[in-house]
Amino acid sequence: MQFPLVHVSWALADNAQRPACDAFFREVFGAQTAYEIRVTPETEKLGLDREESLLMIGDTMVIPIAPAGRGAEKGNPLGEMLRRSAAPGRWIGLALKVGDLAQADAWFAARGFKRFYDPGMEAHYFLVPKGQMLGMRLEIVKQDMPNDPRRDPAWFPAKDDPLGIEGLQAVGVSTPTLAEAQALFADKLGCKDLGGRDLPEARCAAFAIGDTVLETLEGTPGSAAAHHAAEVKGICHLVFKLRDAAAAAARLRGQGLPLIGEVEDRFAIHPDAAHGRLIWLTGVTPPGYPPPGSRLGTGIALPR
Template sequence: MQFPLVHVSWALADNAGRPACDAFFRDIFGARTVYEMLITPETESYGFDREESLMLIGDTMVIPIAPAGGGAREGSPLGDMLRRSAAPMRWIGLALKVSDLAEADAWFAARGFKRHYDPGMETHYFLVPRGQALGVRLEIVRQDMPNDPRRAPHWRPAADHPLGIEGLQAVGVSTPSETEARALFAERLEWPELGTRELPEGCCTAFAMGDTALEAIAGSPGSAIAEHAAQVKGICHLVFKVRDAAAAAAWLESRGLPLIGEVSTRFAIDPGAAHGRLIWLTQETPPGYPAVGSQVGTISPPQGD
């Protein structure tokens, strides 16, 4: 099946910090807000329990989510989940697009995955809980995201930001071993393997996940990535391709942001200065990786709703 990436999400413990987080990604990464879900008297009466901004970095939607309204109270299922998930280097998960939800449900069921449906959303999406996918919660989505410009046939991401982001190259996931990564991504999910390579943080085995690559990183015992796989689990980084790495690094340094990594290969803002997110930038494309560019607009949901 085709699985274009719809969005990547992470949690904030307190909604009071969400505006600063959003502003950072708008300013530093050129993120453009396409839709906001906010608490108003009307939405709170509907049981709204969170606030979030749907933002595009290049052609990739990222969503920092914070508990609000009923979600701000202890005991709220979603609010408690967000508070548990709101830690540096911990992400909620990935949303992947399909055209037929029933067909996708059968596909995942045949591969032994348990699926969860939120009440009232049975025709819109289902979840594969994070415990089944090395800590990555998969949201299998049929509907379009509100105001998503990527659905327009001739839409292209803005190209005027100093970072010069061309598109998402990969999503990184920590794994206890290459064997476990292959068992999940290559065998159960049937995502083609793109190759292996050594990175400073560990051995990277890449798989084709729809319109981008998924990098499973296995580290040596005691390494930071091994600790992530054991204690945090799930997504550990994003990688964006940029037009000119040296120019992007120089611009970030001019903003006083501390960088890690190597500009000649890939580098990032230190996560401590980036709201706990590790987002690599690179000018290189590893062999076998798909060309950057969202394919969300190529998937049409079934008619009849």
């Protein structure tokens, strides 16, 4: 499966948390705001049920989403989904871009996947539910995200961001066993197997997906990765490649942020200080991994 990554999303339980979360990513990661979706008297009349900022970390779009407007009401479907998905360590999923939605639908159907369409959005995207993706919701989209700067061939990410981010290196997904991950991502979806390696608390098998990498983690007994696979499921981390890991770590420590991991390998702000999300930073590229960088505008085709 080779369609490029559009965005990574996660949920906040309460819209009052969103401004601080957005500010954290702007101030610490140098995130740039591409677009904001806000509840106003006009949009609330149209039934808007969430607020979100489309944030660019380098050339990767990340979207923290919070229930608002009708979504704040008890029983609202999207609001309830966001509140269920807002626990620490839990993400919503990935969105991938295609040029032909009907062709993509047929491609997934031929591989036995269920597809769901939100009413009124049948021409724009469909969802592959998380129960078929090791707990990760997959959104297959045809439309462009509003004000997505990657649509402009002349655009490029800022080179003076505070951490020196080169791009998204990988998305981590917990799995009960690597055999299950192999059966899903390599055998069923046709993702290229990039090989495996041992991490401090897990065995890792990597697969190429679109223009990034899925790191599937089978945690050692009692580890956080094993707990995530059993109790949380789905995406467990992101990894961003840095130009200078030591300089980035020094900057974060100077801001008083607690770090975990090893600067020489990969390190992260402790999730408790990062709005409950684990985002690794590294200056190292594992063998077989592609160079980081969005290829959203290159028209990557579906595999046969």
